[in-house]
Amino acid sequence: MKALAAALVMAALALPAGAATPPTRTPGVLKVALAMPSAGCIFQNPDPRRDRLPADVPPSAGALVDRAGLKGHRIGGAVISATHANFIVNEGGATAADVRALIETARAAVHERFGVQLRDEVVFLGA
Secondary structure, X not given: OHHHHEHHHHHHHXXXXXXXXXXXXXXXXXXXXXXOOEEEEOEOOOOOOOOOOOOOOOOOHHHHHHHOOOOOOEEOXXXXXXXXXXXXXXXXXXXXXXXXXXXXXXXXXXXXXXXXXXXXXXXXXXX
């Protein structure tokens, strides 16, 4: 079941760089999404009405992952983008298990450091 859990993520990670994606994000985020194979934004941005955020951190999942020191963190071929920390990119040979482990690593680090529980923006199939 876990093998299928990241099927959607891995399908997106397998897309060739430059593949068309719907313009649902800002141009800067789209640039990151199109530069390397990725699944786009991994986590939803925290909701300041629901999540207690540190005063010096914007309500941005990428900012939280970045300030947890995880830009460039790698598990197998999956890497938290150095450009935008809410993206996990496939630098070659990333498996669904690599991606899922990196997602859980980021989620745990953000929760431990800031007390914020990041919620998935990507959809896992079969999890």
